[in-house]
Amino acid sequence: MDEHGPGSAAECQERIDENSLCILIRLEQRLFAVPADLVEAMMQLPGLTPVPGQGACMRGLMQFREKVIPLVDLRRCANLETSSEQDLALQTLLEERIQDHRNWLGELEASVLEKRAFTGALDPNLCKLGRWLNSLEARELTVRTQLQRIRSAHASLHAVATQVIESVQAGREDEAKTLIEQTRQISLSRIIELFAELRVIFRETRREIAVVLRLAGSKVALGVDAVVAVERLRPGTLQDLELGGTPASPLIRSVARRAREDSLVQILNLDELLRMVGTHHEPVEELEAAC
Missing domain, CATH: 1.20.120.30 (Aspartate receptor, ligand-binding domain)
Known part of the structure; x- marks a missing residue:
């Protein structure tokens, strides 16, 4: 795996602002955004190796470019049915x-x-x-x-x-x-x-898509329904929920609107995602042995 495993205390410093190019992903009718420059790859969800005791949001492990990386079930994180x-x-x-x-x-x-x-x-x-x-x-x-x-x-x-x-x-x-x-x-x-x-x-x-992200030296995959678009958010609509808003989930850092339409976009809190992966992370040797 990478030098910094998902259990590292390092934080992802990347945040979306109104000038950021975003990857919009969909779960049911809900849209989420991640910074485009953190996306390593997007692919049909491959076979997974379950790892017991990893928590509800941790779906399992997948092979990616001869590495073993964790896959987070974003549906579970968003309290949606898998x-x-x-x-x-x-x-x-x-x-x-x-x-x-x-x-x-x-x-x-x-x-x-x-x-x-x-x-x-x-x-x-x-x-x-x-x-x-x-x-x-x-x-x-x-x-x-x-x-x-x-x-x-x-x-x-x-x-x-x-x-x-x-x-x-x-x-x-x-x-x-x-x-x-x-x-x-x-x-x-x-x-x-x-x-x-x-x-x-x-x-x-409903074949799921794995979106592989680079987070603080680690690679983490998100399981999503679909990748919708690569675009910038509408100027003037970004609202940081950490500064007085009420996030529906710790995984949601802020919200904004799409530039082309009025759809609400929820911006993922990548630091929280990294912490969540670290909480349920086993030593690298054990994870790779599981695969």
Whole structure:
């Protein structure tokens, strides 16, 4: 590793001012900035070696130019879900929505057998899945396309209820039962397939980026969602939170606005980042042996 390990007491003297060229990085909808001249490299996140006892924000170790460097999970630092937590949450949500529609078909079948009114939602926009689909906004074309496929399949499934009701009213109960069973075997199965594909697409479009920084003689990588731009901040908007502001996190030193638009940019406190890495740092020999 470098002469000064991340556990060094040295501080990073680099601060962003209104003339600094910045690298803007994104987590979810939030923008963060680091000085461009401290960025050593940006790459797709490589394989990591976990190191036990390193703290929640320390994701693990990665190889970089024949060196072993720590990677800080900026999502953890910003109190956001990690990519693995997001995937698990999505899996749970989709399983719940599938069970909702199994129950919905069960209620539709019961209404036929018991000769009573169907109490489920006819409008696909009114069930939990429909409301969730309508709430989503995706940047990526692949995600938008897949969501549209799910919306179409979901609408077709709900349309079966009207067909079943009409068949029962016409005295064709066997036809109604057949429609329900076909919907279970075909339409619901298709939605399950589309959900599985959606999870894969989400994982592929959320491939994290490692931004490697030079901090006080050390190299530290940040795991981020995306690198957005290289630009200067809007003049007159820089507010130092250490001088009277209220930082949401010790990792945020100041805030400003983008020059091209009104988006808020949070400027990372690199000294705090360095201290955090040092707090959870083991001797270099142990770290390199872990890899």
